[in-house]
Amino acid sequence: MAKKWLLFKQLAIKSWIMFRRYFFNSLGGIITLYVIFLVIFLGYKGIAGLGPTDQYLSIEGILVGYILWYLALAAYQDVAYTIQNEAKQGTLEQLYMSVHGFGWVIGFQQIINAFYSLLIAGILAFFLMLTTGKWLNIDLLSLLPLLTLELICFAGVGFALGGLMLIFKRIDSYMQIVQFVLIFFVAAPPSNWLLRLMPGTLGASLIQKVMNGGEALWQLAWQDLLLTVGVALAYLLLGVAIYRICERKAMKSGTLGHY
Amino acid sequence: MADTILKVENLSKTYKVRKSAPIKAVDCISLEAYRGEILGVLGPNGAGKTTTVKMICGLIKPDSGSILINGKDNFKQRSAAMEHISAVLEGNRNIYWRLTVRENLEFFAGLKGKDPRAIKKEIDYYIDFFGLGTKKNETASKLSRGMQQKLAIAVAMVTGSELVLLDEPTLGLDVKASYDIRDLLKQIAAENGRTVLLTSHDMNVVQDTCQRVIIINSGRIIAQDKVSNLMRLFDVKAFKFVAEGRLSENLKQALTQIPHLALVEEEVDTIITLNLEEPRNFYRVVELLGSEDVSLLSINRQELNFEQVFMEILGRSENGGEKMAAL
Numbered sequence: 001m002a003k004k005w006l007l008f009k010q011l012a013i014k015s016w017i018m019f020r021r022y023f024f025n026s027l028g029g030i031i032t033l034y035v036i037f038l039v040i041f042l043g044y045k046g047i048a049g050l051g052p053t054d055q056y057l058s059i060e061g062i063l064v065g066y067i068l069w070y071l072a073l074a075a076y077q078d079v080a081y082t083i084q085n086e087a088k089q090g091t092l093e094q095l096y097m098s099v100h101g102f103g104w105v106i107g108f109q110q111i112i113n114a115f116y117s118l119l120i121a122g123i124l125a126f127f128l129m130l131t132t133g134k135w136l137n138i139d140l141l142s143l144l145p146l147l148t149l150e151l152i153c154f155a156g157v158g159f160a161l162g163g164l165m166l167i168f169k170r171i172d173s174y175m176q177i178v179q180f181v182l183i184f185f186v187a188a189p190p191s192n193w194l195l196r197l198m199p200g201t202l203g204a205s206l207i208q209k210v211m212n213g214g215e216a217l218w219q220l221a222w223q224d225l226l227l228t229v230g231v232a233l234a235y236l237l238l239g240v241a242i243y244r245i246c247e248r249k250a251m252k253s254g255t256l257g258h259y
Numbered sequence: 260m261a262d263t264i265l266k267v268e269n270l271s272k273t274y275k276v277r278k279s280a281p282i283k284a285v286d287c288i289s290l291e292a293y294r295g296e297i298l299g300v301l302g303p304n305g306a307g308k309t310t311t312v313k314m315i316c317g318l319i320k321p322d323s324g325s326i327l328i329n330g331k332d333n334f335k336q337r338s339a340a341m342e343h344i345s346a347v348l349e350g351n352r353n354i355y356w357r358l359t360v361r362e363n364l365e366f367f368a369g370l371k372g373k374d375p376r377a378i379k380k381e382i383d384y385y386i387d388f389f390g391l392g393t394k395k396n397e398t399a400s401k402l403s404r405g406m407q408q409k410l411a412i413a414v415a416m417v418t419g420s421e422l423v424l425l426d427e428p429t430l431g432l433d434v435k436a437s438y439d440i441r442d443l444l445k446q447i448a449a450e451n452g453r454t455v456l457l458t459s460h461d462m463n464v465v466q467d468t469c470q471r472v473i474i475i476n477s478g479r480i481i482a483q484d485k486v487s488n489l490m491r492l493f494d495v496k497a498f499k500f501v502a503e504g505r506l507s508e509n510l511k512q513a514l515t516q517i518p519h520l521a522l523v524e525e526e527v528d529t530i531i532t533l534n535l536e537e538p539r540n541f542y543r544v545v546e547l548l549g550s551e552d553v554s555l556l557s558i559n560r561q562e563l564n565f566e567q568v569f570m571e572i573l574g575r576s577e578n579g580g581e582k583m584a585a586l
């Protein structure tokens with residue numbers, strides 16, 4: 001247990017060093033996200049007068065959707081790109097030789113990454129709200145569990161893609177497509193069963209209800225909450241299972257550290 | 260007497276490659292490394308060195324065979340085995356370029372379960388030992404290639420592993436850096452009692468640093484001896500390669516191109532004796548024999564007796580006057 005804590009601490013220190021050392025990089029990322037939103041926002045204002053808007057098409061809805069999209073993106077890219085970058089840097093095999101087992105290493109790394117993603121999402125949300133003048137309901141007690149479930153769900157997607165990267169190596173262009181598919185997942189209303197089972201879709205709608213509709217966690221339908229938990233865990237387990245299969249294959253074909 | 264830290268038995272690995280014949284990279288290799296020694300694994304490109312190293316590291320799954328590190332199976336008791344082993348892999352960077360020298364050492368110590376604060380002394384020691392003192396707060400990306408390699412080796416050392424694997428540690432380094440690293444390796448073994456297993460295709464590196472050497476070719480061990488003995492092997496004017504299997508005409512032709520080489524077929528058509536006078540052609544012969552499905556049974560120093568000299572001269576003369584003249 002002490003050893004696991006040591007691992008967590010070392011990973012956290014490494015992440016913090018990298019974050020600090022490459023702060024302007026991170027800042028650039030946040031500014032880009034901010035600018036993209038501005039473009040969407042101004043475009044939206046241009047067409048807003050055209051007809052009635054429902055919850056998803058209101059500016060608040062788009063704001064929440066945008067932040068969720070960022071989080072989804074961050075969650076799956078953190079996993080997949082961590083694995084890819086480590087392979088590129090020639091450190092993946094070193095991580096595999098850790099005494100803690102690679103599962104712990106990548107698991108802890110994800111928790112740490114999630115922390116940074118939430119932090120950045122928070123900062124981004126603040127500036128977006130400031131710009132649009134629409135103040136959302138930031139009820140952390142209700143939001144954090146739901147956001148965590150979203151992160152878990154997309155981390156699952158990330159593990160699956162990270163595993164495929166171990167085998168197929170050059171799948172960056174497909175990763176780009178996934179970015180856009182994610183918009184669909186977090187923006188689609190969970191109007192039927194299929195959509196409710198898509199990664200993050202139901203969770204996103206619940207977050208909309210909290211941030212945009214002002215509801216609290218306990219006011220949400222328990223069936224929806226339960227399903228969101230189930231879906232998140234299912235995608236995580238599925239993703240990890242796919243990763244493990246790919247990992248075993250890469251170890252057989254001797255391509256674990258190749259890139 | 261010898262205390263075994265690494266025991267590899269009957270290790271085999273065949274890569275299945277889509278749309279082409281499977282590649283037998285490692286073919287039933289057994290070896291042991293003893294505590295405190297520097298063991299060299301020598302072989303030409305594609306001999307199976309990296310595959311062997313990565314299997315020992317638990318990064319490539321062998322088809323068969325077993326690997327015990329300090330008595331622990333490296334797949335079945337992975338964590339326990341990993342505590343005793345670290346590696347600097349071929350061509351890889353092995354370290355984080357965005358971290359400084361010190362940060363790298365601290366991070367990887369943690370990865371191996373060592374609290375960097377508890378081993379601060381060791382970290383300082385290795386920073387000094389590898390001459391990284393003036394660079395300890397530089398990011399690894401700013402170091403020279405030789406320095407980066409030193410840092411990678413320092414990282415492997417600082418984790419306290421008893422067995423350190425180095426795959427081609429001097430590859431791509433300039434002469435000065437290569438010599439530096441060789442000297443450091445010798446000191447490490449002498450001072451710290453670590454076991455180092457290093458691979459190389461460079462005879463000189465192995466001769467310079469290792470006490471014992473294993474020569475592999477086409478995935479098989481063809482010689483295994485103390486370096487001093489092996490050097491005597493190279494000193495002697497001739498070797499005897501005993502190979503089983505039928506040599507193709509192509510192969511025979513290629514072999515006879517090598518100067519000072521005589522080829523004698525013994526006992527029907529299965530055993531072939533090759534006498535060779537120039538050490539630098541040693542690999543060429545091994546390579547040629549390895550390029551076809553010929554199994555090499557042994558390589559021995561050959562004290563030539565009269566009869567053999569006679570046979571050799573006979574063999575050379577049959578290969579044309581040019582080689583006769585070279586004699």
Ligand SMILES: Nc1ncnc2c1ncn2[C@@H]1O[C@H](COP(=O)(O)OP(=O)(O)OP(=O)(O)O)[C@@H](O)[C@H]1O
Pocket residue numbers: 253254255274275276282283284302303304305306307308309310311349460
């Ligand atoms: N992942 C892989 N997939 C398929 N074949 C491979 C793979 N890795 C190595 N090989 C093949 O297996 C054989 C042994 O390779 P290996 O890298 O172990 O040799 P080596 O002794 O390290 O050579 P070098 O001196 O070039 O580093 C070679 O024929 C190589 O082409």
Ligand SMILES: [Mg+2]
Pocket residue numbers: 308309310349426427
């Ligand atoms: Mg190699």
